[in-house]
Amino acid sequence: MTLLLAAILLLILSGVAALVSEDASHPSASMGAFGAAAGCALGLTAALMVLIGGQTESLRLAWSVPRGAFLIELDPLSAFFLIPTLGLSGLAALYGSEYLQAGGVRRALGPSWFFFNLLVASMAVVLVARNAVLFLMAWEVMSVSSYFLVMHESEKESVREAGWTYLVAAHLGTAFLIVLFLLLGREFGTLDFGGPGRTIAAAPQVSGLLFILALIGFGTKAGFVPVHVWLPEAHPAAPSHVSAVMSGVMVKTGIYGLARILTFLGPPQGWWGWVLIGMGLSSGILGVLFALAQHDLKALLAYHTVENIGIIALGLGLGVLGLSAGLPGVAVLGFAGGLLHVLNHALFKGLLFLGAGAVAHGSGTREMDEMGGLLKRMPWTGATFLVGAVAISGLPPLNGFVSEFLIYLGAISGLHSPAATAVAGVGVMGGLALIGGLAAACFAKAFGIVFLGEPRSGHAEHAHEAGPLMRLSMALLAISCAAIGLLAPRVVRAMSPAIATIAGLTPGRCRDLLTPGTGSLALVVTASVVFLVLVLLLAVLRRALLAGRTVSETGTWDCGYARPTPRMQYSASSFAQPLTDLFGPVLRTERRGSPPRGYFPDDAAFATKTRDVWREELWRRVFAAAEWVLSKFAWLQQGRVHLYILYIALTLLALLIWGLP
Amino acid sequence: MNPWGFVQVALALLLSPLLIGVINRTKAFVAGRRGTPLLQLYHDAAKLLRKGAVYSRTTTWVFRAGPIVALAATLGTLPFLPAGGLRAVLWFDGDLLVVIALLGVARFLTVLAALDTGSSFEGMGASREVTFSALAEPALLLGLAAMGREVGSLSLSDMSSGLTAAKWFQAAPAMMLAAAALLVVFLAENARVPVDDPNTHLELTMIHEVMVLDHGGPDFGVILYGSALKLWVLGTLLVNASLPVRTSSVAIDAAAFLAGMLALAVLTGLIESAMARLRLAHIPQLLVGATALSVLAIILVLR
Structure with missing residues (x-):
């Protein structure tokens, strides 16, 4: 202390x-920075x-x-x-x-x-x-x-x-x-x-x-x-x-x-769990959908925070539902997954935002459609950003998969339970599967458009790598993502006192209930290690095969087109378009622009903008109504301090009178 | 741990390219052609592994890592994959998540390798791939979950060996719905008709083939083999789910499983001969439809 x-x-x-x-x-x-550290x-x-x-x-x-x-x-x-x-x-x-x-x-x-x-x-x-x-x-x-x-x-x-x-x-x-x-x-x-x-x-x-x-x-x-x-x-x-x-x-x-x-x-009531799961599903799915529609790199990451908070809520919801239904096995897995995702999301989202900062700083823009090819110019930032992207997409062998896996395990033991909990389990599983697929799509876009291909503008062409301290922070975060992925059973055991606190169980009982989960996690880690060893073996094999053979370089296959330019590449918006079109009724993307006209079109433009539906449709109206009501009381606000002191005095007096026995 | 599970791993490693050969021969037979030899993919892969390589100047290490990571991830699913009544090497309640996630890793790296070329064709393929797979994932998981609820475990091995004929017919409507959903996922994930056409020669219309346009030499050999393996993996899930021959004799079970895989390959060939590819805009409807079938199956088993 x-x-x-x-x-x-x-x-x-x-x-x-x-x-x-x-x-x-x-x-x-x-002094401020190192004092903070x-x-x-x-x-x-x-x-x-x-x-x-x-x-x-x-x-x-x-x-x-x-x-x-x-x-x-x-x-x-x-x-x-x-x-x-x-x-x-x-x-x-x-x-x-x-x-x-x-x-x-x-x-x-x-x-x-x-x-x-x-x-x-x-x-x-x-x-x-x-x-x-x-x-x-x-x-x-x-x-x-x-x-x-x-x-x-x-x-x-x-x-x-x-x-x-x-x-x-x-x-x-x-x-x-x-x-x-x-x-x-x-x-x-x-x-x-x-x-x-x-x-x-x-x-x-x-x-x-x-x-x-x-x-x-x-x-x-x-x-x-x-x-x-x-x-x-x-x-x-x-x-x-x-x-x-x-x-x-x-x-x-x-x-x-x-x-x-x-x-x-x-003891929690069942409907709390349902509310949390409902919140989790809507935050998770809408968060990732709006993220897909963004082309500002940091806005994309911010919407992914909404998505991941949704995943955490799914874990907490399963936990609460498990407690209220008398299924502590479901509860500890849900809470464990939710809590571990808190830690994991801090690591990979921190890493991704730091990476986005390095990109914005190195290239001078946050607009993904102006980037491209940054992996060659910023190899360290690119490699660590890739680690973050794989982790946030919930893919093995990194930490994002581990915490989502625990929530899945909770949902699976819910599925084996009586019907009401089973329905929740199915909802969580289906929701997590959709969120996972969409998140992978979104980060394939984020990493692919920003770091791969050819530079789409001068910004990207002249980008430079981040400084040593920035690279150090990102590297440490990337290593933590991998470490939690590969040491998952130990991490979960270490955090079991925290899980016990939130589940209201004794630490010993909580550890016992978590044992099957950590056992499964051990096998997941085995699978991850096997996968990594296979990657290494295949890489060695590939090197051996190519040794002494002709390996040459040329341009990308362009289907015979004579003058390809980097502007012809798929952009962030075009990459996400099938999905954003599919979910168009939810996203309400605005499209503006003028299509090319005539045989020799001189100028054509196209731009999309996806505003937050809730802000535009719900809160703007609510606040407009509130403003209208409150404007009726504007006469109270005179801007004179002594009047305000009078208000305070009157309020206190009224309270005193009200409080008289 | 079940050491006999390695038999299934060996079968997958050896026989997966054969399935592609069977599909192609079926298509040739229906079209009245002689067709390529059954073992053509083995020859192709072996030949590609003997070649040098050409890389685009645009690409980075991600492009070179793509095929081997994808193959490693697909190979990584094999220890969890049961064959009919034969248990996998490893299993636990929820191991199907590992299989699905590893296939996700393979896809993620394939997509990144495609984007690494900076080609708009490969960008198109990558974009379509992530779209359709994001929609296919819930269908696959929920379809398997329906079977898992029926059997009482979400381990692929338990689901496979526990799905006896009696159990299957008792819940036949749900099992058939789930199997139908899995068939759609099988066709979509393996880039078969009606979602993708492996024979197409126009880059604009392809999905999987266009993503690997720029790969050549050993890398492409690895990709061909990896795709065949993925076909085997998802095919195994479908055959395990829809062919409940579980006897006390390992030989009968194994024979039934292999016959099922061959029949699936023939069925795929017949589907490809009988119908054309869907328009790209209609594919999401098919995949959402498959998810709906899975959800129906779950409702039936939860009842």
């Missing part, structure tokens, strides 16, 4: 140091010790806030979430120290590092806070510091709009959380939620209401459809190392909150 507190303190102090240092010269700004390493050690040791550490200090104490607690579930949070943030800080220096526009970097370190520290506090007020304060700091990070390039209008949407969404979500914690505090009789196995004893309607509040409040942060609309705008707008942290771990605080609240609510 001391270690973790030291880490949080180091994060905040180095952030302040970066802020107060006057000029944005190299040493002062890198060192703080994350410290905190990571603390979290790993708790997860492996299995015991809970806590710290209680008196403070002046009523109905509770300053209470923080590091239990296996918190420790499990801290590991990706601090691990990815530390690597992102290393990456960012180089990435921000290299940015085109000169600007003071002090504030950027201040908010970055504050964001990491507040995420850590969110994960260990056991007092409602402390939690909400950290939550708010997290939202606001990430808002300032999103606004890094605030001279662009699109960035300002994205930041604004994010700020509004974050606070609407928090509003639900405040209600949630007040109701929960009423049930508990205190605002402290520490200690193992504390559950409320409330009527099913009350716990159902609490579940819905948590789902909306935390779901907004996590990015469930349809409250995801801020996510695909805010994540791409931020600098890439911040995008990695936001997409990789900040959204996971929403998952953490949901998981933590579930442990308070007592």
Whole structure:
């Protein structure tokens, strides 16, 4: 615990140091970055010790806030979430120290590092806070510091709009959380939620209401459809190392909150599981479909975050359903898959966003249709991006497959159960299969169009490789993806205390229930190793066959066409077109352009844009209506401070009168 | 672990190119031609392995890795593949996911290798491949899940040896629906009519063949062999599911399985002779239809 507190303190102090240092010269700004990295390493050690040791550490200090104490607690579930949070943030800080220096526009970097370190520290506090007020304060700091990070390039209008949407969404979500914690505090009789196995004893309607509040409040942060609309705008707008942290771990605080609240609510009701599975299916499928339609690389990755949050929700949903149906075997597999996917998604999405940043920085564009052939110009970035792409597509031998496999296993044991759970199992299996196929299509597009083929523009032609620190961060993330893929049974056993916490089981029982799953995972790893050995053998064989034979180079087969140009290549939009056409009614892609006319057409143009349907069709209307209603109260807002103080005084007076016995 | 399962692995390695020969001879017979020798694919692959190679200047190591990774992934499925009543080398509840995922790896690398050439033809093929396979995947998984629910395990080996004739006929409507879905997936994934035409000579209309246009020499030999192996793998799934001959005698079971594989090859040849390729725009309907059949099968077994 001391270690973790030291880490949080180091994060905040180095952030302040970066802020107060006057000029944005190299040493002062890198103080923020290396302070962040060192703080994350410290905190990571603390979290790993708790997860492996299995015991809970806590710290209680008196403070002046009523109905509770300053209470923080590091239990296996918190420790499990801290590991990706601090691990990815530390690597992102290393990456960012180089990435921000290299940015085109000169600007003071002090504030950027201040908010970055504050964001990491507040995420850590969110994960260990056991007092409602402390939690909400950290939550708010997290939202606001990430808002300032999103606004890094605030001279662009699109960035300002994205930041604004994010700020509004974050606070609407928090509003639900405040209600949630007040109701929960009423049930508990205190605002402290520490200690193992504390559950409320409330009527099913009350716990159902609490579940819905948590789902909306935390779901907004996590990015469930349809409250995801801020996510695909805010994540791409931020600098890439911040995008990695936001997409990789900040959204996971929403998952953490949901998981933590579930442990308070007592035995779950069946419909919670169905709601989570429904959320998971819609987020997963719609997320990947909208990702397919994007041609901005970072927007594509942001929509994939929605998809992966959906996969995590599928795991949690199976877990909740398993618990409520009295099938702990289904439950632990679902929770194990969901939690492991939290870690895995942090790793590969972090890696992909860092890769996208390196590409954007090396080529000067994020538009996929202007890229191509970058693997030759950026071999390191390309190779690590490929690792991330295979991992996120859920393909062996990497980590993405392992966590999806666990969720599949949960669905399979659901399938062997009585009909109601079996239907859920079938839904999860079918949904995951479709999501997996579409994700593979999307990342074949992302990697293929960006890194393979010929450059489609001067941007791509003159791209250059990222610097050593950026490459180091990406390489470490890629190695972690492979390591988790190949050490899966050990990883799952190590995280079983966290699974036990969320499933409300004893660690021993949880480990027993996981044994068949880890046994299957061991065979999966065997298959992966066999596959890798075969690849190696075939590569040696191929080399031996080609040794001493003529191996020559020529142009690509062009069907006899005399003057091929790189512009004739399939583009990101054309690659995805069969799928986007097929799902056109959902995507509502706008097409603009003028087709070629006449025998000698001089100009022709074509452009597509896929806006978020939920934002356009649902939220725009809701907010227009809200604006109309609220404009009726505009007379209250005079802009005079003394009037506002009067409002506060009147409100307090009214409350006092209302509270009179 | 079942050491006898290696027999099935050996059969797959040796006999898979023969299936292509049977399909082609069937088509030739129906068309009144003499056709290529049954062992033509063995000769083709052997000849290609003896050749040098020509690479496009555009390509990178991804292009060179594509064929061998695809073959390695397809080979990697064999230890989990049972043959009729004969169990696979390895099995566990859910091993079919490993088989499907490894086939996914093979496809992913083939698609990337195609995109690596920078050719718009190969881009087209790659785009179609990912589209159709994304739609075929739920059909395959749910079709197998229907059988798994009936047998009580989603291990290919358990499903195969547990699917006795009695059990099959007891749930005949569901089994037939699932088998029909698997047949569609088998044809789609192996680039056969009505989804793709292996004989076409126009790059614009191809799917699988156009993705491998730029490969030559040993790489192309590896691709041909890998495709034959994939045909064997998916064919095995279909034959296991639709031919429930499970006796106490291994010899009878094995003979029935091999006869089933040959019959499947003949059936494929007959389908290719009897009908033309669908328009590309209509293929998704076929695949979604197959998914619908799988879902119906599941509803029947869940009832």
